[in-house]
Amino acid sequence: MHTDLCERLGIDLPIFAFTHCRDVVVAVSKAGGIGVLGAVGFTPEQLKVECDWIDERIGDKPYGVDIVIPGKYEGMDQVDPEKLEEQLRSMIPDQHRTFAKKVFADHGVPELPAEDKHHELLGWTAVTAAPQVDEALRHPNVKLIANALGTPPEDVIEQCQNAGRLVAALCGSPRQALKHKEAGIDIIIAQGTEGGGHTGEVGSLVLWPQVIDAVAPTPVLAAGGIGTGRQIAAAMALGAAGVWSGSLWLAVEEAEAPPAQKESYFSASSRDTVRSRSFTGKPCRMLKNEWTEAWENPENPDPLGMPLQGMVTMESIRRSHQYAEVAQPVAFNPVGQVVGMINESESVRRVMQRLSEEYLGAVDRLDSLQPK
Amino acid sequence: MHTDLCERLGIDLPIFAFTHCRDVVVAVSKAGGIGVLGAVGFTPEQLKVECDWIDERIGDKPYGVDIVIPGKYEGMDQVDPEKLEEQLRSMIPDQHRTFAKKVFADHGVPELPAEDKHHELLGWTAVTAAPQVDEALRHPNVKLIANALGTPPEDVIEQCQNAGRLVAALCGSPRQALKHKEAGIDIIIAQGTEGGGHTGEVGSLVLWPQVIDAVAPTPVLAAGGIGTGRQIAAAMALGAAGVWSGSLWLAVEEAEAPPAQKESYFSASSRDTVRSRSFTGKPCRMLKNEWTEAWENPENPDPLGMPLQGMVTMESIRRSHQYAEVAQPVAFNPVGQVVGMINESESVRRVMQRLSEEYLGAVDRLDSLQPK
DSSP, X not given: OOOHHHHHHTOSSOEEEEESOHHHHHHHHHXXXXXXXXXXXXXXXXXXXXXXXXXXXXXXXXXXXXXXXXXXXXXXXOOOHHHHHHHHHTTSOHHHHHHHHHHHHHTTXXXXXXXXXXXXXXXXXXXXXXXXXXXXXXXXXXXXXXESSSOOOHHHXXXXXXXXXXXXXXXXXHHHHHHHHHTTOSEEEEEOTTSSEEOOSSOHHHHHHHHHHHHTTSOEEEESSOOSHHHHHHHHHTTOSEEEESGGGTTSTTOOOOHHHHHHHHHOOGGGEEEEOTTTSSOEEEXXXXXXXXXXXXXXXXXXXXXXXXXXXXXXXXXXXXXXHHHGGGOOOBOXXXXXXXXXXXXXXXXXXXXXXXXXXXXXXXXXXXXX | OOOHHHHHHTOSSOEEEEESOHHHHHHHHHTTSEEXXXXXXXXXXXXXXXXXXXXXXXXXXXXXXXXXXXXXXXXXXXXXXXXXXXXXXXXXXXXXXXXXXXXXXXXXXXXXXXXXXXXXOOSSSHHHHHHHHHHHXXXXXXXXXXXXXXXXXXXXXXXHHHTTOEEEEEESSHHHHHHHHHTTOSEEEEEOTTSSEEOOSSOHHHHHHHHHHHHTTSOEEEESSOOSHHHHHHHHHTTOSEEEESGGGTTSTTOOOOHHHHHHXXXXXXXXXXEEOTTTSSOEEEEOOHHHHHHHSTTSOOOOOTTHHHHHHHHHHHHHHHTXXXXXXXXXXXXXXXXXXXXXXXXXXXXXXXXXXXXXXXHHHHHHTSOO
């Protein structure tokens, strides 16, 4: 599965692993793929700590950083992050905060300790993501900056490319992909509805070839539904330049997710996910549970837009990490439909080895179906 | 793409074409695949006419017939078709009929001529499908009986297999697939959410390998999202024994769909479909339009179950065929997400040739990515 993209990034396998865990980033890059650190949960200071940690361990391997600058969000014209947070906070109806707290209280999830203060608005906007980009670019092994929502602003693309890094962006339709291409994006990630996190409605099998054809020769990573090497072979047969995977890395041995959350993933089938606006304000695939159902109920408040809903639920997400076991029925468990194929914890090394073997098996099968 | 299934059915390519048009059945089987005639819209007498027509033209090629016996439906205990229809009719609230008529009247779709009477309950139940099976088995070139919804009753499976035919059944989850396997089904069709018509929520890329692994060595056809040979290569890489396609044949030159409907398909993108219960009572993928939106609106009646909703809308469907042009904004246009890749009318022969070429191109691409 060696493509031009491997040459450009200095990797052996075009397997891009999106993860919030620095350990996974290092392990994937060392195993021949490329780890991409999701930065949205970090302040710029925290991001520095994470990247320094990675730099010390990754040797000469490359890695990436994933930021979130949605194309459209409340308060887009405000440039001072403190003022933006204040302005946004005033837009949140009390009933939303009350309802979010009530759902957690009803399930017996303890409150966070009083001293555990936090900003509610992390890297979900252009002004809060900009310092993350600045920080990421200070680390020379960061060879890739990815944007998880929409086309990044022109100046961000230029800033990254001038620093010699590649810029990638996710899309869920050929139209969005063309917008990315026109903006000069280097790598387009086409994510089908199967994918975890923010995702559209069109299935990978139908979306990928349309995006690949629309933006050729710009390389396209196939995302949404990658859990085995057979699925990688399917993606490459459709013309992808590589694959982008997230769910696959949520429950590996190196991932520091709470054991209760990993168990939720292992026991879920592919039918147990839902696209819900209940945590972030945009449709995001996650495990169905009593929280997602509560926000679906027409008698309860409708989720706000991005980033307002995320500000409402920031505390809920922190509580579901802190008290993972009791919180599972209402926890934020973002994951794709491929969760139904993830039933045990493996090491990153083992996963990478398995992907290669399964990939070769799939290629061999296709060859065996050719006329002798 | 030659698999064992090709040997068992006497076909060159494991491409199964589901269609309501006898012309397409003949053309696909003659081009090396196998046409499968959807029988649900026909009385047993009409089905005989269609099969006789096919028999005269298909030479020694095989074809299939697709019936619909849902695993669960209203009135399952009634064995007399006339009484069943009467019994079901009494269960339909007036407001549903009134609303269906109103939506069509609001869009200026003319009424059917008074003499155009019809049964409202066609082959949507075990008792109405049974005579269809009897008729199909009278035609020796019918080598395959497929059931589009759920596991067929034990006696139907036995009847077909005793007559030397293969039995196939659709599924949308590994659990349903195992139920099919236990019932002795010969071929399992795994249809991802991308597919047109009755379909589940799990994407093809994630569903197919799970079903393939669950029922091995029973052969699995990949359905949902097949529009090009690249997608066939993806399916075969994942371990499928062949592909099942429907959308691909809706607008071919040989298909007798009204030109206005074909135009609706050509101009639709992959984002223009919706899973809606508004026509048949079960979630069925079709083009979004003012009809599907009207039945989504919480102020309007909720669709009934199967087969009641289909009895309500039988007249609407006939009107949308009869007056296709004016009816498009409210017409029944079942199709999968792959509709976004279908933009012009081709002959069946050309489609089959294209699928083979694209398939080979995809296999070659995979080979080119292997280490030299």
